[in-house]
Amino acid sequence: MRIRRNICPSSTLEAGRLNFFGVNFLLVTEKAYKELENALGADYVSDQDFVRQAYSRNVDPALPDRWPDIVVRPGTTEEVSHIVRVANKYKIPMVPRGGGADLVGGSKPIVEGGILIDLTRMNKVVEFNEDVGNVVVECGITWGELIEFLHKKGYTTGIEGPGSGMSATIGGGLSNNTIGFGSTKYGPVSDNCIGVEVVLPNPDGDIINTGSGASRYVKKPFSRWGMCPDFTGLFLGDVGTMGIKTRAVMKIYPLPEYREGYTFVVPDDYEFMVKVSHALQRRCSWGISDITITPSSVVMIYSLTEVIKPWRDLMLSKPVMMVGIEADNEKMLEIARDTVHEEFAKPDVVELGPSLKEGNIAEWVGKKQGQWQYFHGVFGVMPGHFSCTTCHKVPLDQMPQVFKESEMYTMQKAQEYSSAMVAAATAAVVYVMPRGECVIVGGMSAWNKPEMRETNLKFWKDRLHFQVEYGGVHYWLGEVISQAIMEANAFPPQFTKFFRDTKRTVDPNFLLSPGKFHFYSPEEGKND
Amino acid sequence: MTKAQEVEKLRHLKKLGDIAYGCIACGDCRTAVRYTVGRYKVCPVLEQTPGFEPFFARGKMQIIRGLLEGKLQPSQELANAVYQCTTCGDCHATCHQSMDPNINLNISRYLDHTKIYEALRADLVDAGFGPMPRQSEVLEWCEKEHNPYMEPHEKRTAWIPEGVELSSKGDLVLFMGCTEPYRQPELIQKTIKLLLSAGVTPAVIHPEEYCCGSVALRTGARDLAEELALHNIQSLQESGAKEVMVHCAGCYRTFKKDYPEIYGKELPFKVVHVTEILERLLKEGKLSLKDDFRGKKLTYHDPCHLGRHCDFFDPPREIIKMVPGVDFVEMRRNRAAAWCCGAGGGVKSGFPELAAKIAGVRVEDAKEVGADYIVTVCPFCENNLCTTAEKEGISVLDVVDLFKI
Numbered sequence: 001m002r003i004r005r006n007i008c009p010s011s012t013l014e015a016g017r018l019n020f021f022g023v024n025f026l027l028v029t030e031k032a033y034k035e036l037e038n039a040l041g042a043d044y045v046s047d048q049d050f051v052r053q054a055y056s057r058n059v060d061p062a063l064p065d066r067w068p069d070i071v072v073r074p075g076t077t078e079e080v081s082h083i084v085r086v087a088n089k090y091k092i093p094m095v096p097r098g099g100g101a102d103l104v105g106g107s108k109p110i111v112e113g114g115i116l117i118d119l120t121r122m123n124k125v126v127e128f129n130e131d132v133g134n135v136v137v138e139c140g141i142t143w144g145e146l147i148e149f150l151h152k153k154g155y156t157t158g159i160e161g162p163g164s165g166m167s168a169t170i171g172g173g174l175s176n177n178t179i180g181f182g183s184t185k186y187g188p189v190s191d192n193c194i195g196v197e198v199v200l201p202n203p204d205g206d207i208i209n210t211g212s213g214a215s216r217y218v219k220k221p222f223s224r225w226g227m228c229p230d231f232t233g234l235f236l237g238d239v240g241t242m243g244i245k246t247r248a249v250m251k252i253y254p255l256p257e258y259r260e261g262y263t264f265v266v267p268d269d270y271e272f273m274v275k276v277s278h279a280l281q282r283r284c285s286w287g288i289s290d291i292t293i294t295p296s297s298v299v300m301i302y303s304l305t306e307v308i309k310p311w312r313d314l315m316l317s318k319p320v321m322m323v324g325i326e327a328d329n330e331k332m333l334e335i336a337r338d339t340v341h342e343e344f345a346k347p348d349v350v351e352l353g354p355s356l357k358e359g360n361i362a363e364w365v366g367k368k369q370g371q372w373q374y375f376h377g378v379f380g381v382m383p384g385h386f387s388c389t390t391c392h393k394v395p396l397d398q399m400p401q402v403f404k405e406s407e408m409y410t411m412q413k414a415q416e417y418s419s420a421m422v423a424a425a426t427a428a429v430v431y432v433m434p435r436g437e438c439v440i441v442g443g444m445s446a447w448n449k450p451e452m453r454e455t456n457l458k459f460w461k462d463r464l465h466f467q468v469e470y471g472g473v474h475y476w477l478g479e480v481i482s483q484a485i486m487e488a489n490a491f492p493p494q495f496t497k498f499f500r501d502t503k504r505t506v507d508p509n510f511l512l513s514p515g516k517f518h519f520y521s522p523e524e525g526k527n528d
Numbered sequence: 529m530t531k532a533q534e535v536e537k538l539r540h541l542k543k544l545g546d547i548a549y550g551c552i553a554c555g556d557c558r559t560a561v562r563y564t565v566g567r568y569k570v571c572p573v574l575e576q577t578p579g580f581e582p583f584f585a586r587g588k589m590q591i592i593r594g595l596l597e598g599k600l601q602p603s604q605e606l607a608n609a610v611y612q613c614t615t616c617g618d619c620h621a622t623c624h625q626s627m628d629p630n631i632n633l634n635i636s637r638y639l640d641h642t643k644i645y646e647a648l649r650a651d652l653v654d655a656g657f658g659p660m661p662r663q664s665e666v667l668e669w670c671e672k673e674h675n676p677y678m679e680p681h682e683k684r685t686a687w688i689p690e691g692v693e694l695s696s697k698g699d700l701v702l703f704m705g706c707t708e709p710y711r712q713p714e715l716i717q718k719t720i721k722l723l724l725s726a727g728v729t730p731a732v733i734h735p736e737e738y739c740c741g742s743v744a745l746r747t748g749a750r751d752l753a754e755e756l757a758l759h760n761i762q763s764l765q766e767s768g769a770k771e772v773m774v775h776c777a778g779c780y781r782t783f784k785k786d787y788p789e790i791y792g793k794e795l796p797f798k799v800v801h802v803t804e805i806l807e808r809l810l811k812e813g814k815l816s817l818k819d820d821f822r823g824k825k826l827t828y829h830d831p832c833h834l835g836r837h838c839d840f841f842d843p844p845r846e847i848i849k850m851v852p853g854v855d856f857v858e859m860r861r862n863r864a865a866a867w868c869c870g871a872g873g874g875v876k877s878g879f880p881e882l883a884a885k886i887a888g889v890r891v892e893d894a895k896e897v898g899a900d901y902i903v904t905v906c907p908f909c910e911n912n913l914c915t916t917a918e919k920e921g922i923s924v925l926d927v928v929d930l931f932k933i
């Protein structure tokens with residue numbers, strides 16, 4: 001079932017359009033196409049207009065559509081390497097893509113055209129290394145597939161993937177240093193990766209392994225650190241700029257015997273919420289898998305729109321805290337349970353439950369894999385609206401102050417926002433991380449129409465600059481946020497030079513994901 | 529023609545307003561696995577193709593946006609991809625569906641994938657790129673002889689057993705559909721014998737019964753579908769029907785979901801599925817089940833049009849469970865998450881090989897639970913599943929086949 005070629009008038013390919021290297025795109029893509037077709041087979045290479053359109057956007061209402069020239073679906077690491085060699089030969093940009101649910105424009109072209117590498121065909125479990133506590137997977141496997149595989153064997157990845165984890169890929173999670181339910185105990189996805197297999201974007205398309213897998217004498221990967229610097233980290237959170245991850249070695253943990261979730265309505269006092277979170281983590285770090293804080297504004301959205309029906313029935317309007325616990329035996333369960341209830345034993349705290357029917361949302365999140373949809377409640381309140389996402393990390397202690405500043409910022413912008421139909425949530429949900437970090441999961445809802453995109457992008461970037469400047473650390477970077485970080489001058493010149501030089505080392509032609517971090521060409525900044 | 533004029537021609541998509549923009553492109557419609565709620569992947573077509581985005585829901589939605597924004601023009605290649613969809617609606621059953629009645633995610637309330645695909649196909653028909661060649665032949669026949677099976681219209685009642693008189697007027701009308709009268713007459717004969725033996729005598733409205741229009745709706749021939757629908761509604765109304773009984777899952781969906789929309793108001797009669805009546809008669813002791821299945825494993829295949837599209841899941845299961853001595857087993861993908869048989873949405877006629885491959889996957893589901901029989905209530909599913917199933921030593925039956933006559 002071949003996707004036929006279509007160098008046609010509707011194509012974005014323009015005769016005479018030159019790439020960075022002054023090479024005519026139409027001619028090189030034609031040649032590149034043939035070479036890719038020979039290597040991958042005709043079924044897995046396409047330049048049909050409608051195929052390219054289908055890969056032209058991610059999950060945001062602000063960025064313009066950008067069509068790749070060619071879409072490929074490699075099935076092996078060697079094929080990825082071949083694609084990289086072809087791209088370097090003809091100086092064609094490349095962008096890797098996992099599940100394609102990037103919220104900030106990370107898995108579609110940023111500059112016009114190029115080769116889009118859809119990695120979802122590479123979705124196998126390669127090795128299950130129970131003895132050394134890891135699993136080796138191809139990076140196109142989804143969290144849903146991997147979790148099902150591991151649970152059947154009595155294991156888990158700890159953090160079980162981001163929102164949309166049913167179809168989001170491991171590779172995407174690693175490229176974005178993502179967090180998800182389980183992260184309060186297990187940290188971000190990248191903390192749970194002990195090595196990767198990467199195709200470097202250099203002219204030879206070199207394939208390397210990191211961590212203990214770097215050594216030719218190691219029979220199976222088992223450790224991230226040792227022998228050399230931590231090069232695994234170079235490819236985590238890189239949003240697909242340093243290499244194309246084809247395999248990952250992920251830690252596995254025994255699936256806890258018990259998992260429970262509790263939901264509490266708490267006073268509208270962020271200091272209280274911070275104090276309780278710290279106390280829970282200090283007293284029972286082994287048992288507390290999740291702590292979330294849902295501010296009153298979001299509780300009201302969930303309640304009034306009947307997203308969470310029991311909350312509507314209860315007319316909830318105060319903040320809600322959700323706590324997940326896990327334990328390997330009844331005694332541990334009892335300790336974790338008691339710890340939670342002791343910390344929340346305050347006169348103005350109300351526990352919801354025991355089941356979801358009575359409002360215990362944590363039960364659904366923990367037992368029905370609702371973790372992949374918890375944040376979906378704020379999506380698409382109106383048809384055609386979606387979020388300009390601004391998820392970022394701050395120290396938990398600073399969260400109350402950040403909220404105050406964000407509210408003031410929103411008030412200043414209120415008039416502009418309302419005229420542009422942009423609804424600015426100052427925060428959606430706070431997710432507590434280990435070691436005093438938290439993630440403010442949030443964004444601004446905006447109308448996903450072509451005529452609104454420029455305005456949406458302006459507001460979005462303004463807010464990102466504001467967040468970077470108050471010390472927010474974004475992790476989902478893609479196009480918009482990686483650029484906003486650079487625009488806000490977050491990095492001193494020495495760091496930017498180091499960063500750019502490192503990029504030049506792995507990608508001498510700057511062909512992988514050009515545009516992210518405003519890195520476009522190897523010539524830029526060479527003499528800085 | 530200007531871009532704006534091109535876009536204006538997309539009358540069916542434009543009619544849906546911002547709904548097509550309701551897809552946020554999260555991609556859960558690609559390969560969602562959420563085993564705690566029985567969700568094991570989504571799109572039956574995706575796996576059988578090279579897997580590019582246009583072969584599942586998110587890609588189609590992006591294409592629709594591209595068309596509506598004038599960035600993309602309809603083409604034959606695009607139509608070929610779009611018609612390779614069974615319109616089974618499993619993407620809709622996954623899209624922001626919490627699988628819990630207490631949680632209703634916003635997008636699940638308004639994004640109707642099947643409706644959007646059908647509108648796209650209707651616009652492709654307008655643009656001259658749809659339907660697929662074989663589907664066009666079928667539709668021409670539907671227009672001429674009111675059935676998609678290349679049979680003369682008058683043969684629609686040839687199945688009626690000798691000595692049986694069925695009135696053309698009555699409170700309860702059996703809408704025969706096309707597949708059973710023309711392709712599986714023994715099945716409709718069994719149905720009528722069961723009903724008669726239990727003292728229920730339905731009317732049939734021949735020669736006024738035409739194809740329900742499902743085939744036309746699914747393949748984008750919206751205008752023909754509307755003609756057929758309005759004809760049938762009027763004829764049923766004239767017959768005095770208070771209750772219309774259907775067997776075919778495609779007819780059921782069309783009557784339940786599409787007819788009220790085409791008619792613009794509530795239908796003047798109630799629509800019921802034949803298994804609802806058979807279950808009632810069984811519980812009243814007016815019918816009995818065969819004793820031939822003792823020790824056998826029976827599983828139930830939910831037809832998409834009946835189950836996922838109309839939330840009709842239980843009566844067939846209730847009947848199967850009452851068969852003496854059977855071991856009823858659910859396939860791991862069942863009810864709203866059931867895997868499509870592969871025949872729907874015009875795929876059987878347009879892309880028979882694809883339909884057969886998908887059927888093979890569904891039969892694997894049955895094999896996985898050790899089923900001896902796949903029971904269903906859709907003649908179309910039965911027809912598509914049986915070839916592959918038989919090779920695996922699994923028989924495909926209709927619920928009606930479980931009854932003693």
